[in-house]
Amino acid sequence: MEKQTYEEIHDCLIKPRINPQRRKDKVYIGCGAGFGGDRPMAAKKLLNRVKELNYIVLECLAERTLAERYQAMASGGDGYDSNISEWMSLLLPLAVDRGTCIITNMGAMDPVSAREKVLEVASSLGIRLSVAVAHEVFVNESGSGSLPEKLVNMEGGVSTYLGAAPIVACLERYQPNVLITSRVADAALFLAPMVYELGWNWDDLELLAQGSLAGHLLECGCQLTGGYFMHPADKNRNLSFPNLLDLSLPYAEISSSGEICVMKAEGSGGILNFGTCAEQLLYEVVDFRGVTFQPLSRSKVLCIGAKPSAHPVPDKLLQLIPKHRGWKGWGEISYVGYECVKRAKAAELLVRSWMEEAFPGVSSCVLSYIIGLDSLKATSIGNHLSSWRASEDIRLRMDGLFQEKKHAQQLAKEFTALYTNGPAGGGGISTGVKKEIFLEKQLSRTCFLADRGKANRSQ
Secondary structure (H helix, E strand, C coil): CEEEEEEEEEECCCCCCCCCCCCCCEEEEEEEECCCCCCHHHHHHHHHHCCCCCEEEECCCCHHHHHHHHHHHHCCCCCCCCCHHHHHHHHHHHHHHHCCEEEECCCCCCHHHHHHHHHHHHHHHCCCEEEEEEEEECECCCCCECCCCCCCCCHHHCEECECCHHHHHHHHHHCCCEEEECCECHHHHHHHHHHHHHCCCCCCHHHHHHHHHHHHHHCCHHHHHCCCCCCCCCCCCCCCHHHHHCCCCCEEEEECCCCEEEECCCCCCCCCCHHHHHHHHHHHCCCCCCCEEEEEECCEEEEECCCCCCCCCCCCEEEEEEEEEEEEEEEEEEEECCCHHHHHHHHHHHHHHHHHHHCCCHHHHEEEEEECCCCCCCCCCCCCHHHHHHCCEEEEEEEEEECCHHHHHHHHHHHHCHHHHCCCCCEEEEEEEEEEEEEEEEEECCCEEEEEEEEEECC
């Protein structure tokens, strides 16, 4: 097996593309995943059904999952999405055979190690391919950069939202089969191949606005094509089970003139119409003034009217800084039948009392609610007996956020004691303890990028 590696460091300033070439009149980009819990088999079905796909994007990273990757890496685990092996084992054979490039942000905190994992999977499958990486790196005060093999982001786990430019640079330089990124604005994962293939430049603001609209819609995954949409109470949303079972992930046809059509696979289930498109556009919280959706068929919607902002180029970038927030402990237990709410309330009081015995004052850090009774209300229903009596199947949950780990562990222990020390008929106890990390946000004027390519020539 031969390997060659190339690497380059540059700043985040967007520079005009020099004589950008239009490689295609139309490009077809699919969404293979809209979040980290999406189904690899659904992505493979999209590849099988839509043979014209030039790119498939796996958007698997959120601020929550980024924090989780930071915790894992800090404790010696993987800083990238550990499911990348499963995804690549399933998708690489068909994608490489078809010439479909995979773009993904599964690199998270450690995209360089993610690349090595992809090369390992490809080698085990006997597949020849190249893998490129676009990610942030720390540059010291002298201006020289370093590209360590493990910690590739700025010190302390700081990560910056990158845009489409570094992805475009990798596509131009390496034409890879797989392109892995660190934290990137979600829509930029889809916008980048449009810019690269259709010859757009960074001052083609009308085109970039349309491309960003397509990116925002595609990143929603199956929510654009009927997922998380079905509801029996609404005749326009009451999908049958077979229809819901056969959802197609979305893809888009984008022309060099900026015409966008979002689509689902012909003959697939689900639904793609004005309602699903409008719902996801609202969810993305973008400027939708002037945007209209025109259904062309049951599987195709024309999207027009996106306009650039009055201030399209920001002078600062958003950075995410991991901060320790404390220790979280929690417990759940179910009660059913006669006076189940009273039993749950008694269980709550017991756990709070036991916590006070062990660590006076810490019970004030615990939030309690009853799933099936008041868990979706802004305030507790109090002692409304009619609501209590109507509930016959409920689950008590108690959550605590503490400064010390031992307090979180104590909550889990006391909750478990309900099995033999609490009210009758309780069951299905689950507890947990974890370190709580949140991502503090700040704006920064500087950011440095590395782009790397590695070719794997395995026979």
